[in-house]
Amino acid sequence: xxxxxxxxxxxxxxxxxxxxxxxxxxxxxxxxxxxxxxxxxxxxxxxxxxxxxxxxxxxxxxxxxxxxxxxxxxxxxxxxxxxxxxxxxxxxxxxxxxxxxxxxxxxxxxxxxxxxxxxxxxxxxxxxxxxxxxxxxxxxxxxxxxxxxxxxxxxxxxxxxxxxxxxxxxxxxxxxxxxxxxxxxxxxxxxxxxxxxxxxxxxxxxxxxxxxxxxxxxxxxxxxxxxxxxxxxxxxxxxxxxxxxxxxxxxxxxxxxxxxxxxxxxxxxxxxxxxxxxxxxxxxxxxxxxxxxxxxxxxxxxxxxxxxxxxx
Numbered sequence: 340x341x342x343x344x345x346x347x348x349x350x351x352x353x354x355x356x357x358x359x360x361x362x363x364x365x366x367x368x369x370x371x372x373x374x375x376x377x378x379x380x381x382x383x384x385x386x387x388x389x390x391x392x393x394x395x396x397x398x399x400x401x402x403x404x405x406x407x408x409x410x411x412x413x414x415x416x417x418x419x420x421x422x423x424x425x426x427x428x429x430x431x432x433x434x435x436x437x438x439x440x441x442x443x444x445x446x447x448x449x450x451x452x453x454x455x456x457x458x459x460x461x462x463x464x465x466x467x468x469x470x471x472x473x474x475x476x477x478x479x480x481x482x483x484x485x486x487x488x489x490x491x492x493x494x495x496x497x498x499x500x501x502x503x504x505x506x507x508x509x510x511x512x513x514x515x516x517x518x519x520x521x522x523x524x525x526x527x528x529x530x531x532x533x534x535x536x537x538x539x540x541x542x543x544x545x546x547x548x549x550x551x552x553x554x555x556x557x558x559x560x561x562x563x564x565x566x567x568x569x570x571x572x573x574x575x576x577x578x579x580x581x582x583x584x585x586x587x588x589x590x591x592x593x594x595x596x597x598x599x600x601x602x603x604x605x606x607x608x609x610x611x612x613x614x615x616x617x618x619x620x621x622x623x624x625x626x627x628x629x630x631x632x633x634x635x636x637x638x639x640x641x642x643x644x645x646x647x648x649x650x651x
Contacts, residue, residue, distance in 0.1 A: 363433040363464055367450065369442055383436060385429055386410075393427045393438050400529040404538055407431055411468065413529070414522050415443050415475050421482055421518045426475070428468060432541060435464045437471065445474040465541050469548040476526065476555050483519060483562050486512055490569050497573065506577050513570040520563045527556040590648055598639045602632050 368375060379390045389410045392398050403410040408431035414423040426443065429436040437446060449470045489512060493505065530553045533539060534546065542549070609618065609628060618624045 363435070365435040365437070365450075365453070365464075365467055367446060368436070368438040369446065370440060371438070379429075379436075379438070383429070385436075389427075389429070393425075394440075397423060397425055398427075400525040402529060402532050402536070408434075409539065411529075413472060413475055414526055415439070415445055416479050416482060416519075416522060418478070418482060421515050423518075423522050426471070428471065430464050430468055432464070435467045445478055446471065449474050462545075463541065465545040466548070468542070469545050469552065472526070472530065473548070473552050473555075476552055476559070479519070479523060479559055480555075482515075483559055483566075486515060486519070487562060487566055490566055490573075494569060494573065497576070506574070509570050509573050509577075513567065513574075516563055516567050516570065520560070520567070523556060523559045523563055527553065527560060530556060594640075594643050594648060597643070598636050601635050601639070605632055605635075 368379075376394065379385050379393065380387070385408070386405055389403065389405070392410075392412060398412045400414050401412045408429050411428040411430065413426040413428065415426055416422075417424055424441055424443065425439065426446070427438040429438075439446065449467070452470065453467070490509075493508060493512075497505065530549055533542060533549050534553060536542075605628065609616070618628070621627065
């Protein structure tokens with residue numbers, strides 16, 4: 340992509356490119372070498388701050404206005420890790436320069452689409468910006484729908500598979516949703532700025548296209564938020580069921596303790612080593628005490644059952 344276009348515009352100032360291409364041109368830097376990266380400064384003469392944003396860290400999606408061009412920072416979605424990958428675009432009246440440190444199939448698909456339909460070149464740089472953003476957003480949907488399906492499956496089997504491992508899966512999904520929400524909302528804010536900025540006159544003709552992208556982002560945001568609510572509900576259900584199970588355990592232990600407390604008291608009294616305890620000399624004293632202990636235990640059991648403790 341880059342080599343073909345540079346052969347066309349080599350050694351020609353940007354402002355004179357209309358003499359070579361009467362419409363405009365698009366240069367794409369894909370996984371550029373150090374020498375190619377320097378062309379942003381030595382050939383295109385872009386602002387140092389914009390060039391720095393291309394190489395350092397992951398920038399939030401944004402739009403910066405410079406004298407002769409606009410600088411866009413976009414986010415692609417890594418389908419394996421769900422991390423954001425930065426795509427930078429310099430857009431002027433007669434050129435588009437895109438820059439990304441990793442190969443992206445979204446850019447390649449837009450490039451091939453433009454090559455197949457040469458009439459699209461007449462729609463100007465704004466159409467390229469729309470096409471790239473639209474394709475990036477389109478590739479958000481598979482990851483979002485996959486998470487949505489996973490949550491529905493987990494929710495339907497939650498009672499059968501209720502365990503700590505299931506909650507670990509829910510929290511992993513929740514972490515992925517946080518990543519997606521950060522990307523979607525950031526891109527949504529950017530598209531909103533594009534739609535409402537008065538300094539993007541060249542984008543007015545493509546307003547309806549960007550509105551469509553904004554609707555897609557709203558839909559994605561709704562799905563992500565709904566999925567986050569499902570994970571929150573599943574988390575709350577897990578906490579509630581865990582608390583209920585713990586309460587049942589505590590009730591069982593309390594009943595057992597309450598029954599054995601008086602029995603322990605009786606056993607403790609008759610375990611004292613006094614010489615003058617008349618019950619110790621009874622022939623049937625041992626069996627009488629056992630009978631009393633069984634009667635006490637049975638009475639407490641009946642009383643607890645009548646109070647409904649076993650139904651908790």
